[in-house]
Amino acid sequence: MMPEISLNILDVAENSVRAQASLIEITVSVKPEEDTLTVWIRDDGCGMTPEQVSNVQDPFYTTRTTRKVGLGVPFFKQAAESTDGSFQISSELGKGTAVKAVFTLSHIDRMPLGDISSTIHTLIVFNEQIDFRYTYEYGDRSFVLDTRQMREMLGEGISFSEPEVSAFIKEYLETNKSETDGGADI
């Protein structure tokens, strides 16, 4: 199991990276009035066949050759379902894959969201060839970070891993998250 939901997100988004996605959309939506925490991860990568979609939820399936188990998707599914939530994965070959996990916010077995800003920062800075659109919602407030807008403002040729840019991204994510959720403990 992953100790934080944000680590499940990092892990499953790495699948999108390996699927050669050019755009990965991640949404984290906390709705206290509905008692849910919902995570969507969508990519436009290589997609999977219906058979692979069902296999990928099986811990004893992986495309890797370095080990015989693949726990990324099963961990995420189990984390959501153990909170009386739900988990869906849909995919189309050549089109992309979408994952949706719904957690019951107040359930005793729900892992903390954890350091989601650090997860998104890691994904953006270390996968600069991929565009990311991250949306964070809390109640009816929200903010978005779209790396395509960032690229437009920053111009070509300046890397997201430049210290000033990287620090800005981190600060942007952290400040806007706490202004969106009022520093709620999630």
Add this chain to the structure above:
Amino acid sequence: MKSLEELRAIREKMQGKVGVRAENENQIRVVVGMATCGIASGARPVLTALSDAVQEQNLSEKISVTQTGCIGLCQYEPIVEVMEPGKEKVTYVKMTPEKALEVLRLHLLGGQVVTKYTLSAAQKNNA
């Protein structure tokens, strides 16, 4: 809310500085395992600690920090591999941010392999 406008200011400030950092042959490559096994064992803070330290200390010309998938040694994660040109690869196992910064200071900057954290030391202890 913070706005992306600040990026324009960063862009202005960095005009002319761009392109200085080229891939160079003498660069030390530091690779952190970031598959399910690595992430579950705490690789994200290790990666962040290393890349932050490299940026803060202005070492990015000398050291590049990147991520990789699973190398099949899941029980030893988080794993950090150090590849120095002309030298044998060193595999550090069961890393934490603190241990990783020690490796940065002693090995990457000081040139001394931190033997106690290496894979061979861990395997010896298990034997």
